[in-house]
Amino acid sequence: MLPQIVITDFIDDDLQVERDILLGVADVRALNAHSESELQGQIEQAAAIMMYHNLSLSAATIDRLQDCRLIVRCGVGFDNVDRVRARQRGIPVANVPDYGTEEVADSAIAMALSLARGVHFYNQRLRHTPDPWEYRVAAPIHRLRDRVFAVVGLGRIGTATALRAKACGMTVRFYDPYKPDGYDKALGVERVESLQTLLAEAQILSVHCPLTPETHHMINAESLSWMPRGGYLVNTARGAVVELGAVTEALRSGQLAGAAIDVLPDEPPTADNVLLAAWRDPQHPAHERLIINPHSAFYSEEGLIDMRRKGSQACLRAITGKPLRNIVN
Known part of the structure; x- marks a missing residue:
């Protein structure tokens, strides 16, 4: 046998x-x-x-x-x-x-660009409120070149994402305390020594770290408050790295101008998921400023x-x- x-x-x-x-x-x-x-x-x-x-x-x-x-x-x-x-x-x-290194990195960049260029917001807003039919409904939108693209976790996927962001002309910085020295020089990106330093100038934050006791809810209300107002969050890593209630509140307050979430702590999500409730509510800012995918970034x-x-x-x-x-x- x-x-x-x-x-x-x-x-x-x-x-x-x-x-x-x-x-x-x-x-x-x-x-x-x-x-x-x-x-x-x-x-x-x-x-x-x-x-x-x-x-x-x-x-x-x-x-x-x-x-x-x-x-x-x-x-x-x-x-x-x-x-x-x-x-x-x-x-x-x-x-x-x-x-799935390429697929997840492609998805992370696709989500980031859809948020930062207003593609998702225009699509959502004009479907339900077609007037005024003009670009100002999503203002302010800024040129990607020289915007700070922040990466948490410079592993295989984080590296692939960083290179894609760099190709778009963005200034790429990363925080990864376990990454040996020299990768910043090899890749042409900037290393910072703390999460707070990374987030202080992060206009787009892309999460690529594993879920460990150290990273559980690493992105929370406090850490999101370190970001410049009106930034964007992308999570294609693990759901519990990000505290969903904090994202919901940051979207409501305008601290985040948008978020894209591919992974959730519980999959499929439970009925009481606060982020999905806001996403489905036409009266909540998350309805137009949040992208949710069903843990599909890996897929091709x-x-x-x-x-x-x-x-x-x-x-x-x-x-x-x-x-x-x-x-x-």
């Missing part, structure tokens, strides 16, 4: 991508679960687990695994798996850090295949005893 690879969530097709790579080495099964409770009795015998972002793997589930050689998070973020408990059980946890047809292929290759290495890559625990 071949070892079993279990895909916990997100994938529900014929699994041809995975089976082409694991043919003759392992059987592949997809659960398409939407909660951790649905995994009960389904993954205990798995030799490797591929997971996406629709659910979490807690210590309770990890403790039921009997012979698991790898848990691979088929994506960049890995906050939805208990890496510490997996390590204690001797189970490596890996991610796929390079599958090519990127989706990359994610699945790279996750399957990680499982292949684990099953065949080859050195593992991108271990995060």
Whole structure:
């Protein structure tokens, strides 16, 4: 009997991508679960687990695994798996850090430009209030060249986003206390030593850091108050890095002229999500100044295949005893 690879969530097709790579080495099964409770009795015998972002793997589930050689998070973020408990059980946890770098960076820049050039605001305002039919309804809009584009987290995606912003003529600055020295020189961007220093002149803020206890609600009412009034926020990283209530209030007060959010703390969002309530309210400024996407910045047809292929290759290495890559625990 071949070892079993279990895909916990997100994938529900014929699994041809995975089976082409694991043919003759392992059987592949997809659960398409939407909660951790649905995994009960389904993954205990798995030799490797591929997971996406629709659910979490807690210590309770990890403790039921009997012979698991790898848990691979088929994506960049890995906050939805208990890496510490997996390590204690001797189970490596890996991610796929390079599958959607271009897509997320493209989405971040697309969102930033749509906000900063008034594209989204014009589209929303003139649909419901067609008069006056002129440019002044979105004023003031400023030239992109020399505007300060601030990046939190200069990893792969942060770097790709910074280079795109630089190509638009913006002044790019970043804050990343874990980035070794010299990347600012190599990329032609400016490094700052604190988040407050970064935000003090940030006209566009783009978030690209992982979710950790240190970054949880890093962007909050206080940090947003450090920004110049009328700036823009883009988050394509992790939902809980940004405190949603603070964004709602900043849009209402005008501290933020706009925001674009691809990721939320709970997905799909709950009915009491304060930001979505404001977004859906025609009387709230967020109705015209907020872009929300359903955690889709990663998506392209090519990127989706990359994610699945790279996750399957990680499982292949684990099953065949080859050195593992991108271990995060």
